[in-house]
Amino acid sequence: MNLTRRQTLVGLAAATMLPARSAFAQQKTLIVPTLGGVWEQFWRDKIAPEFASESGANVTLDVGNGRVFGANLRAAGVQNPPYSIVMTNEVFSEGLRKEGFFEELDLSKLPNYEATYPVARNTGGYGVVACYSPIGIGYRTDMVRTPPTKWKDLWDNPEFQGKIGLYNFANSAGKMELLLASMLYGKDQYDVDAGFKALADLGQVIQVDFNLSTALAAGEIVVAPFDFAEIARLKKQGLPVDYVVPEEGVLAFDQTLNILANGPEKELAYQYANFILSAEMQELLMREFYVSPTNTAVTVPEDLAYEVPISGDRMSDILQWDWAFVNENQNELSERWASTVG
Known part of the structure; x- marks a missing residue:
């Protein structure tokens, strides 16, 4: 009787485990x-x-x-x-x-x-x-007398000179900066000769791969392309910063x-x-x-x-770029950035 009972219990346990094993195997x-x-x-x-x-x-x-x-x-x-x-x-x-x-x-x-x-x-x-993650212009409210309203203000406002931050070309935002400058100062986004000249005209800039917040917090820069979420976080931390949605549209x-x-x-x-x-x-x-x-x-x-x-309707403010053009000319554009922007 004990042997039979043991066998029965083992059999029931095995039968109970089968569906779980099967489900696990099929997951x-x-x-x-x-x-x-x-x-x-x-x-x-x-x-x-x-x-x-x-x-x-x-x-x-x-x-x-x-x-x-x-x-x-x-x-x-x-x-x-x-x-x-x-x-x-x-x-x-x-x-x-x-x-x-x-x-x-x-x-x-x-x-x-x-x-x-x-x-x-x-x-x-x-x-x-x-x-x-849209990108506009972030700036220090305590270090800027005339807040920017458009991308061209990076070039036109003399108080920004020498205190501008940029993403470098390794970052997709850096590539967008080049295409934006080409569009603003050339025929279109493909006019990179005009774009590189415009970037060179900015003079000395501070470049980073992904984090401009440190330079803005330290006052090393007073203005830069920033995604709005980052400016919002810095502002909540007590840093005197703000952003603008540029008239020409936003990067993202x-x-x-x-x-x-x-x-x-x-x-x-x-x-x-x-x-x-x-x-x-x-x-x-x-x-x-x-x-x-x-x-x-x-x-x-x-x-x-x-x-x-x-x-909503402002989603159309997100500027669009030809990434096939960028990828096809990646090496040349990277070298030109290094020699022109630094």
């Missing part, structure tokens, strides 16, 4: 590339668990940036990518798209695409911008969602992209990072109007 995993720092933490604490709950899939984060993700993809090859989806700046997306890594979006699997602003779809159907860091043509979990990737484009997730990102949401259903509340000044 899929989506590798999600993400930026580090506060972005990684937010994805780890909020985005990944929410998507895992909604989809039933595991989410593994791969922390890096556009350069790192691109290097990883090229090392693996078009046919065997380590990711199924990549969200990164359009300057990186464009190059990878041309190399065949990404597929034209299947909009039947991405219903939230139709809710996005037209400016978010300028990718030839191969990607969609999930959010923007973009985050474009791309689906890998040969990704290991393509269906899950579409589900994740649609999840990120949803009004709920877009509002969450707006409140956490002060980004401009690309889903038209999201309205910026009054208490965030300063932190998120570009939304």
Whole structure:
């Protein structure tokens, strides 16, 4: 009797474990590339668990940036990518798209695409911008007598001379600065001869790869291109700063969602992209990072109007650039920047 009972209990335990093992074996995993720092933490604490709950899939984060993700993809090859989806700046997306890594979006699997602003779809159907971090002009209110109102004030206001900050060319914002100068002082964004001359006319500038806040806080610079969210954070910390939305339009860091043509979990990737484009997730990102949401259903509340000044009809103020032109001439433009701007 004892032997029979033991056998029965073992059999019942085994039978109970089978469904769990089967479910575990069938559970899929989506590798999600993400930026580090506060972005990684937010994805780890909020985005990944929410998507895992909604989809039933595991989410593994791969922390890096556009350069790192691109290097990883090229090392693996078009046919065997380590990711199924990549969200990164359009300057990186464009190059990878041309190399065949990404597929034209299947909009039947991405219903939230139709809710996005037209400016978010300028990718030839191969990607969609999930959010923007618009860039205007940030300045020290205690060190500037005449606040700027337009980009040309960087050249025209003599009190800025020698105290201007710029992103360097390695940063996508630096590339935008060149195209902007070309547009302002030449025929169009392609007139880089005029653009480089204009940048040289600024005189001595302080350049950084990604962080202009330190120089602004120290008073080494009094004015620079700044994303509005950063100025809002510095102001909340007590620094005497403010920003303006330039008359000519704004630059912007973009985050474009791309689906890998040969990704290991393509269906899950579409589900994740649609999840990120949803009004709920877009509002969450707006409140956490002060980004401009690309889903038209999201309205910026009054208490965030300063932190998120570009939304609704003003999304058309985001200037658009030909990243194919930049990528095709990357080496030459980089060398000219080094010799002209420093």
